[in-house]
Amino acid sequence: MGFFERGIAVTAASAAVIGLCQSTAxxxxxxxxxxxxxxxxFPYDYSPSAGFPCTNRSYGGIVWGNRTARIQGAVTDDWxxxxxxxxxxxxFAGSTKVEGTVRRSExxxxxxxxxIGDPDLVGGIDRIRIQVCHYRPPTDPIGKCSTQYNEIRD
Incomplete structure (x- = not known):
């Protein structure tokens, strides 16, 4: 292999390694x-040990993406x-609220x-705040709400 061919081979190998490192990063x-x-x-203090399970609640999972998050789960209401x-x-992105939504069960x-989030927001969302409120009757404008629960992207 001549000097010129050896230079082309080294350049090609270097480009392949750089491309591999970039895709891995x-x-x-x-x-x-x-x-x-x-x-x-509401309507009573929940304590599994006292025989009062949590029946008005929301549970699930958050899958964090680059700029948005996928939220899956359920909201339940005692029939x-x-x-x-x-x-x-x-x-939220920092302290700025990016988007909000609700899910309801009766x-x-x-x-x-x-x-949830903004796919065009550079840096994306980094926190999701969750709060569950119970309204009895369903038309009651003032519900009993949980404390705000935050999940942080980490």
């Missing part, structure tokens, strides 16, 4: 997925109470599976 950007289980505080349970999801369990 971009593929390694991944965050730990999170789970949540948030109870509304015996003539009530409504609502879960509020708010997505007397049953309602599944959900959706994306």
């Amino acid at each position: 971009s593929a390694s950007v991944q965050w730990t997925n999170d789970t949540f289980d948030v109870c509304a505080p 015996r109470l003539n009530s409504s349970t609502v879960v509020y999801f708010d997505a 007397g049953n369990s309602v599944s959900f599976n959706f994306y």
Whole structure:
């Protein structure tokens, strides 16, 4: 192999290694997925040890993406109470609220599976705030709400 051919071979090998390193670096950007289980505080104090399970609640998982997150789970409402349970999801980039949405259940369990965030936002969302409120009756404008629960992208 001549000097010229050897130079072409070295250049091609270097380009392949650089391309491999770049693709490995971009593929390694991944965050730990999170789970949540948030109870509304009404109509009684929930304590599994006292025999009062949490029946008005939301639970599920968060799969973090680059700029958005996928939220899957359910919101449940106790069918015996003539009530409504609502879960509020708010997505943030730092302290700026990017998007918010709600899911509601009246007397049953309602599944959900959706994306939250802004696919055009550089840096994406880094926090999701979850709060569950119980309204009894369902038309009550003032519900009993859980404390705000935050999941951080890490």
